[in-house]
Amino acid sequence: EAGVAQSPRYKIIEKRQSVAFWCNPISGHATLYWYQQILGQGPKLLIQFQNNGVVDDSQLPKDRFSAERLKGVDSTLKIQPAKLEDSAVYLCASRGLRDSTDTQYFGPGTRLTVL
Amino acid sequence: GNSVTQMEGPVTLSEEAFLTINCTYTATGYPSLFWYVQYPGEGLQLLLKATKADDKGSNKGFEATYRKETTSFHLEKGSVQVSDSAVYFCALSPNTGGFKTIFGAGTRLFVKA
Numbered sequence A: 001e002a003g004v005a006q007s008p009r010y011k012i013i014e015k016r017q018s019v020a021f022w023c024n025p026i027s028g029h030a031t032l033y034w035y036q037q038i039l040g041q042g043p044k045l046l047i048q049f050q051n052n053g054v055v056d057d058s059q060l061p062k063d064r065f066s067a068e069r070l071k072g073v074d075s076t077l078k079i080q081p082a083k084l085e086d087s088a089v090y091l092c093a094s095r096g097l098r099d100s101t102d103t104q105y106f107g108p109g110t111r112l113t114v115l
Numbered sequence B: 001g002n003s004v005t006q007m008e009g010p011v012t013l014s015e016e017a018f019l020t021i022n023c024t025y026t027a028t029g030y031p032s033l034f035w036y037v038q039y040p041g042e043g044l045q046l047l048l049k050a051t052k053a054d055d056k057g058s059n060k061g062f063e064a065t066y067r068k069e070t071t072s073f074h075l076e077k078g079s080v081q082v083s084d085s086a087v088y089f090c091a092l093s094p095n096t097g098g099f100k101t102i103f104g105a106g107t108r109l110f111v112k113a
Helices: none
Strands: A005-007 A010-013 A019-024 A031-037 A044-050 A053-056 A065-068 A075-079 A088-095 A110-114 B003-006 B011-014 B019-021 B023-026 B032-038 B044-050 B056-059 B062-065 B075-077 B086-093 B107-112
Touching: A005 A088, A010 A019, A019 A088, A019 A110, A031 A075, A044 A065, A044 A075, A075 A088, B003 B086, B011 B019, B019 B107, B023 B032, B023 B086, B032 B062, B044 B062
Parallel strands: A010 A110, B011 B107
Antiparallel strands: A005 A019, A019 A075, A031 A044, A031 A088, A044 A053, A065 A075, A088 A110, B003 B023, B019 B075, B032 B044, B032 B086, B044 B056, B056 B062, B062 B075, B086 B107
16 A cells, blocks of 8 residues: 655745645545654654544644645645744654554655755 | 653664663553654654553564553664664554654664674
8 A cells, every 4th residue: 555645855945935745645544644853853743634624733833834634635734934943854644543543654754944 | 741751862783782772651541652763764664562551562673562660661672783773763642532642852773784
């Protein structure tokens, strides 16, 4: 089965610019997560979707970050405007309904550099 | 609140050496525990997991035992290979609500030939 797809793999922008990341989860996975992984740290959850509804966005900086999953399949994460401290790897993960525990499958990530 | 603490790296070992990466956690209730591995340039992969006390997760020669009395989930491997060089993340999921996963900071392992 195909894994979690993300694009682009790398992005370099200047501060105050906008950027968007795309994620396509494993087919049939209802739960989708976006994580931010700053260099030298573990991933931090930004937002979690169950189908097209938001389950948890408590750590999403809503003044500049937004995410959507309109049809309950793929998802986009946007940053507008970007700051230097947003430089990180943005990971998308998905989880299937049959998993009674949280086994998440991760995509390769998008490495964002803000100059 | 829930948190995970793992030993700082980098850890540098020679091939065939014994590996231990310590992980302790703080959580309410009975979380599930995980080890994820991140190879250079790749996303995180689930390495092993344990869902209840005294469970042992194992995969690819790695193993970890869920110790509730010491709130620990240490990762071990008897004989490491160069190909094991990666960053290892300990994580927990409270198994409630949205199954949010909390990760440790990661431990980088270098294995020399």
